[in-house]
Amino acid sequence: MSAKHLVEKLKALSVAHEAIAGTQDLVKQHQEAMKRKELAVKMIDEQITKLDLEFKQAQKNIDAFEMELASIQEEESKLQKTLKSLKKQKECAALEKELSLFARKRYDTERALETACNGIAQLKSFTQTEKTRLQKEQQTLKQELQSCCVDEKNLKQKLSTVEHAWSDALHEVPTEWQSKYARMLNSVTNPIVPVNNSVCGACFYTIVEKDLQRIKLGEIVTCRSCYRFLYSTDHVAQLDAPAKQASY
Numbered sequence: 001m002s003a004k005h006l007v008e009k010l011k012a013l014s015v016a017h018e019a020i021a022g023t024q025d026l027v028k029q030h031q032e033a034m035k036r037k038e039l040a041v042k043m044i045d046e047q048i049t050k051l052d053l054e055f056k057q058a059q060k061n062i063d064a065f066e067m068e069l070a071s072i073q074e075e076e077s078k079l080q081k082t083l084k085s086l087k088k089q090k091e092c093a094a095l096e097k098e099l100s101l102f103a104r105k106r107y108d109t110e111r112a113l114e115t116a117c118n119g120i121a122q123l124k125s126f127t128q129t130e131k132t133r134l135q136k137e138q139q140t141l142k143q144e145l146q147s148c149c150v151d152e153k154n155l156k157q158k159l160s161t162v163e164h165a166w167s168d169a170l171h172e173v174p175t176e177w178q179s180k181y182a183r184m185l186n187s188v189t190n191p192i193v194p195v196n197n198s199v200c201g202a203c204f205y206t207i208v209e210k211d212l213q214r215i216k217l218g219e220i221v222t223c224r225s226c227y228r229f230l231y232s233t234d235h236v237a238q239l240d241a242p243a244k245q246a247s248y
Contacts, residue, residue, distance in 0.1 A: 016166035065113040192229040
């Protein structure tokens with residue numbers, strides 16, 4: 001295989017590899033975005049559940065105050081009936097004192113119940129408003145998740161296409177260069193680069209004269225700094241010229 005064709009095949013291989021790497025990055029980014037959105041959806045579910053539990057607990061508190069108040073009133077009623085049947089002043093005084101304690105307890109429970117009822121009214125309004133907001137936010141996230149799923153599917157199809165392109169390009173490269181190229185891929189993403197103004201097109205290392213002459217003759221030379229494969233764009237252009245002239 002001529003130097004010109006080898007350069008073309010290696011460049012095609014490099015382009016295919018960069019396409020794979022770029023597409024893999026996009027797939028990874030979409031998967032990470034999907035995980036974040038799925039977590040956000042789950043957190044909203046937890047927030048809605050928490051709001052419902054807080055409202056239920058507030059309602060339980062009201063029920064407990066109502067039961068306590070009913071129990072106090074029942075006891076008061078019994079004591080009042082007992083008071084009416086008593087004739088001894090001492091016994092009456094003791095029972096009246098007990099009734100006054102129940103009256104105080106009933107007053108405190110009524111105030112607590114009133115506060116709880118006012119609080120649950122405000123909590124109900126807040127819960128409804130907040131749940132509506134969270135549900136809308138969650139719906140938007142779910143729609144975005146569906147879109148991400150479609151994008152991920154398309155990206156995976158694209159990845160499959162570029163991987164096939166890589167495989168095809170690899171088979172076009174001589175076996176000895178396949179192994180060389182594979183070794184370079186372990187350290188860099190662009191193993192083959194052109195020489196620009198006598199320097200490496202990747203690391204800008206100045207090419208020694210001996211290597212420069214070999215490159216100008218059409219050879220592929222390894223950079224002494226970054227070890228990438230170097231080629232001359234001028235030489236490739238010169239090799240293209242006769243083919244173009246022959247076509248006229």
